[in-house]
Amino acid sequence: MKNRLRVLxxxxxxxxxxxxxxxxxxxxxxxxxxxxxFDPSLPLAFKLARLFETTIExxxxxxx
Amino acid sequence: MSCTNNNPAxxxxxxxxxxxxxxxxxxLVLAIGIFLRCHxxxxxxxxxxxxxxxxxxxxxxxxxxxxxxxxxxxxxFIGVQSMLWGIGGTLAVTTVWGFLESFVHIRxxxxxxxxxxxxxxxxxxxxxxxxxxx
Numbered sequence: 001m002k003n004r005l006r007v008l009x010x011x012x013x014x015x016x017x018x019x020x021x022x023x024x025x026x027x028x029x030x031x032x033x034x035x036x037x038f039d040p041s042l043p044l045a046f047k048l049a050r051l052f053e054t055t056i057e058x059x060x061x062x063x064x
Numbered sequence: 065m066s067c068t069n070n071n072p073a074x075x076x077x078x079x080x081x082x083x084x085x086x087x088x089x090x091x092l093v094l095a096i097g098i099f100l101r102c103h104x105x106x107x108x109x110x111x112x113x114x115x116x117x118x119x120x121x122x123x124x125x126x127x128x129x130x131x132x133x134x135x136x137x138x139x140x141f142i143g144v145q146s147m148l149w150g151i152g153g154t155l156a157v158t159t160v161w162g163f164l165e166s167f168v169h170i171r172x173x174x175x176x177x178x179x180x181x182x183x184x185x186x187x188x189x190x191x192x193x194x195x196x197x198x
Binding site: 024025026028029031032033035037038040041044 | 071135136137138139141194196197198
């Protein structure tokens with residue numbers, strides 16, 4: 001699944017480790033989600049959306 | 065999953081793993097020692113023979129506990145995938161070995177080694193899986 005995590009992270013000048021700490025997950029998890037290799041669960045997607053003060057649809061896209 | 069990171073579930077898993085492996089080593093030495101020196105029979109022989117198997121079964125429970133305690137869903141996913149690689153690898157090796165035993169009469173593989181084969185596959189698969197998702 002495509003996502004805008006890298007852009008949203010860059011806007012806030014957060015590293016992957018910073019985001020991982022805020023989400024209480026490992027940096028490997030953030031990287032796997034960001035590169036589209038791992039799709040997060042709905043609770044983690046909501047957590048991301050809340051953290052970036054946006055909607056899940058604004059972060060993730062199922063369009064190829 | 066790594067014993068060197070700050071993840072509390074992984075740290076607990078590593079502590080439990082170390083203790084269980086120590087118990088396994090001690091129970092194996094104890095069972096071998098008693099069987100060699102005292103040649104036990106009856107219920108004692110059965111109990112002693114089963115003794116080293118218990119910590120190995122415990123390793124599965126410990127891994128299950130880790131999966132239940134792990135809050136990071138990606139790490140859980142890697143853990144579950146590594147278990148699948150362990151199961152698949154063990155089945156593949158023992159199936160091939162079984163046919164080799166039947167047809168070309170190679171040395172018999174003691175089924176108690178299945179556990180060792182399983183954990184070798186689990187151990188190898190974890191860094192490979194993490195590299196795949198890097």
